[in-house]
Amino acid sequence: MSKVVTAEELKAHSSKNDIWLLISGKVYNVTKFIDEHPGGDEVILAESGHDATEAFEDVGHSDEARALLPDMLVGNFEKSEASKLKSAAAAAQEARASAAIEQGSNMMYFVPLTLLGAYFAWRYYSGSM
């Protein structure tokens, strides 16, 4: 049985001297690798404590890079823990999305009401002349 890593454990390993990364549901100990990383240590540090899958995939890492992963494996990330890791970026995006929906539904009332008002104004003025 492989180890199951919790969100708390993942977050506890977020310093340069002790760093774990979550990529595609698996947790890797990159402490020894971080100094050798061709992309530098800062990008890896920035991905600690949350799901690094997107950042890892966006770079388009080679098969050679992927082949390094198994040696660093700590264990599987507990799926039920994923929700505790909502990144700041995801939270901000959600906030933006709900703001957009709100704005959209305001427009839903605003546009027909304006048209209705314009119609009655037109009737009023054209009728009284």
Ligand code: HEM
């Ligand atoms: C354990 C995880 C990782 C491993 C084993 C790894 C390994 C590698 C390797 C071998 C390269 C050289 C190019 C290649 O073969 O694809 C590379 C490049 C790079 N990596 Fe990673 N990487 C990891 C995580 C990350 C993360 C989380 C980021 C965050 C954005 C990242 C960003 C980059 C960037 C930007 C480069 C390009 C560097 C350049 O060409 O100037 N890597 N990585």
